[in-house]
Amino acid sequence: MHDFDLHAPAGARKRKRIVGRGQGSGHGTTAGKGNKGQKARSGGKTYVGFEGGQMPLYRRLAQRGFSNYPFKKEVQIVNLEMIEKAYNEGELVNVTSLTAKRLIKGKALVKILAHGDISKKLTFKVGAVSKAAKEKIEKAGGVVDVS
Numbered sequence: 001m002h003d004f005d006l007h008a009p010a011g012a013r014k015r016k017r018i019v020g021r022g023q024g025s026g027h028g029t030t031a032g033k034g035n036k037g038q039k040a041r042s043g044g045k046t047y048v049g050f051e052g053g054q055m056p057l058y059r060r061l062a063q064r065g066f067s068n069y070p071f072k073k074e075v076q077i078v079n080l081e082m083i084e085k086a087y088n089e090g091e092l093v094n095v096t097s098l099t100a101k102r103l104i105k106g107k108a109l110v111k112i113l114a115h116g117d118i119s120k121k122l123t124f125k126v127g128a129v130s131k132a133a134k135e136k137i138e139k140a141g142g143v144v145d146v147s
Contacts, residue, residue, distance in 0.1 A: 019031035073109055074108045075108065075128070076109070077110075077111050078110060078111070078113070079112075080113070080118045080133055081117070082103055083103070086101045087101075088120070089121055090122070093125070093126065094125040098110060098126075109128070110126045110128070111129065111130065112129045113132075114132035114133035114135075118142070120140060121140060121141040122137070123142065124137060124143065124144045124145060126147075129146055
């Protein structure tokens with residue numbers, strides 16, 4: 001036994017089923033697809049929501065109204081108290097630095113909210129800042145650039 005001789009224990013991986021290779025294989029004749037019918041044919045799939053030819057439910061029900069869901073904007077919020085703990089005097093607060101300090105996830109629109117106090121002079125370059133947060137930041141000597 002060597003350190004580099006790694007393999008899964010017996011029974012951890014199942015052998016691939018080889019079908020349609022004659023009677024001796026155990027999966028001959030119909031190749032595990034039963035007898036005849038649409039699903040036994042090549043390319044014989046149905047779509048999601050297929051009801052055997054009956055008018056599907058999604059076509060029977062009336063479609064009314066409008067959903068804004070596809071056009072919604074994801075906004076991640078960050079409070080001033082979190083920024084106070086994570087940042088040092090004179091640093092730049094933007095999406096990249098917030099992600100690096102794990103205050104937000106991914107590249108999303110960021111809004112700074114006024115919960116908590118801030119005493120450090122910081123430069124903010126984010127998507128949005130609440131009115132109260134802007135006042136607190138500017139009172140502490142910081143700069144707000146909403147882009």
